[in-house]
Amino acid sequence: MRSTDAITLTRFRASFADPHLLLEAVKRLKQEGYPIIDTYSPFPVHGMDEAIGLKPSRLPRACLAFGLLGLATALGVQIWTSAYDYPLIVGGKPLVSLPAFIPVSFELTVLFAGLGVVASLFVASGMRPKFKVPDLHPGVNDDRFVVAGEIQAGASFTVVQSLMASLGALETELLVEDKSQTDHSLLDREAKPLAFLLAAIPAVLVLAALPLLNRNYLKRNLAWDGGMMAPVAYQSFDPHPSLPGGQVLQTPPAGTVSRKGLVPLPYGPGKVEAERAGLELKNPFQPSQENFSRGKLVYDRSCAACHGLDGDNNSSVIVARGLLAPAILVAPVVRDMPDGRLFHVATFGGPQKMKGLGDLISRDDRWKVVLYIRELQRAAAPKPLPAPPPSTGATS
């Protein structure tokens, strides 16, 4: 191949040990009229662009365009989100306050311009992962400076060879067209690593599917223990570290006067508890004019709507509406209940329909209501008196 003068083989390649020799050789080849395909070097040789007639790159324009795109994106996002989609006034500033938008606009301009121009470079120069690199001289990334040119029809390779040798070339060779090098299709490329990766895909999929298939939906999912589930900071109603026996709050000193309503009531809802309350509790209030009037006030406000003003359901609003029939307070069953039982019903609700009102009426008021109910029962119970005059019955 070295000795041939074949005209069919038209590309040649000469390598040098020094960038200056390469530059001289390129200039000389140009003079002699040989078309230069390209030069290859371990670092950029200055003056080579002019020597092989390369025009300045247009990549700066791409950079500008991407930068403007970034700027427009940044301004668009900031103005739309801050002034239209989620208009929130911060610090009394206008919704569209451009000075505050400068930093993010600048950063996105730089980000878009930088990434955009690098992507443009990759596209323009065809830079992408390649397992067979085209036109690669084995020493070009080490210490060889290479020129590739064409021999025009009729010219002789030996002439080029001797010309290059006279300019200091280490070697000059003819390039045979290599189909495998020019065919870059992904699927046609000899790519064992890629084949290996493709072969690994099913295994990865199976491995990924196993946990899903074996999953027990009855058990709790794996929890990420990141939610500060064991914080060191003090939590409300944690035992206080400086109190003995895991106490949360200090015991008040003897003789402390409690705040109204905060004394614990050691009873729960339910019939058993209601009977216990009936046995154990006594009404702390004595019948007096003051307690009756307070009891009446609370009764009229909170109880009368259902039980009626006289505790006999006659003026009950809900009975009049045909909804429910509450227990008749003046009936003998209720009259025979102890005070504590009535208090328990007022607090936790009755056995059937009534809702507990313990969180609405204070404890003292509930006891006073019990007093008032007893008064109502006394008023209703003695029936030995003759029937009231018909006039009163007609007017009420």
Next chain:
Amino acid sequence: MAPEDHTSALPATLLIEDEQERGYGHVLPLIDGNKTYSQVTEEVFSTTERMPPLKWWLALSVSLSLLLLGAWAVTQTVTRGIGTWGLNRTVGWAFDITNFVFWVGIGHAGTLISAILFLFRQRWRTSINRAAEAMTIFAVMCAGTFPIIHMGRPWLAFWATPYPNTRGPLWVNFKSPLLWDVFAISTYFIISLTFWYLGMVPDLATMRDRAKTKVRKAIFSIFSLGWNGSNRTWSRYETVYMLLAGLSTPLVISVHTIVSMDFATSVIPGWHATIFPPYFVAGAVFSGFAMVLTLMIIARKVMDLEEYITVRHLEAMTKVIIATGMIVGMAYGTEFFMAWYSGNNFERYVFINRALGPFKWAYWSMVSCNVIIPQLFWIRKVRTTPWMIFILSIFVNIGMWFERFVIIVTSLHRDYLPSSWAMYTPTFVEVAIFLGSFGLFFTCFLIFTRLLPMIAASEVKGVLKHEEH
């Protein structure tokens, strides 16, 4: 050496001619040892192709241990809450944000060397730019972890990005400096990574061409993007590299400017100052160069790269240190002047408290490490003796950490309301996270030095025979 006969016939000019012409008496060579191109290839790439020596493994085990300690501390923080830290109602930012600003600042030297010195055609950058850029990336990674952990619920960190969400039309606040930080730091990281990778593509091609095993060849075939040294590609590549350098230069300034606005746009006395952006940028360059020196002096010794990272490089960096150190010193003085001249009692008190209050030890450590000790660099003997530079660079690192601590903690611990005054002491968890960030940084750096070419071989070859431009 037989194939290199041709090159040895050519005289290799190892001194910078223009500097000689300008009459500098004291010119040190850019690259020592009269190297040929293939010698550079061999020396730069052979370290990535053999097993590391014992000293490397020892260093890796130390830094991995620190990293594990940090991982333990972060786990404590995440599972047990910020209560594991020494923060309180008054001092709400302390170790975490100090470390964040410290690491971001470290990163700045890398970009400065790779971008600004490139634009100024300072060719001495070629030996150190790759490692300095790597340092930037690892430092920004360390920096980024702190605000994320500081959030308390780091798995919700993505809430800081504007994305359409299910919480109604609810967007991030674009008028907040903390959000500007999110954009600045992430842009800085992405662009630095791109810049670093792009600069490495020709060297990755060399690694691909030298690869002995198929797996290695395949990996570097992917990352070297089919590089074949074509002049057409080089031409575009140089254009893009220049554009990226041009973009990175204002970017690096914007990053620390925005970091400083986290403080400057508040109303805390001691933070509320317009001098902060330039003051922080100068401090960042100052601390970054100190860290580059610390790393490079170790690396050139451990990796036998003294002929590439020469005393000339070290001396140039010490000059940057002395210049930025004096800017920082002037800023310290200016802060006091402004406090006095403002006539604002709170502002005055904060600065008197800084110098004479309970944290005065931190303040005076900062002043002596950052302003007084670097003055030794005026002596040429100090500038050209690596072990002396090393010691001074450590001082600057310490001093710059204290600067951020002083700014953050002393300003917060005593502000307007004396009833809210408090003290701050770090807990073991906080110190462990800080040590862990050093572990992360050095683990990444050590792995980088053995996995990738630490010296930008293609750029060094370009300045080897330094002739007319």
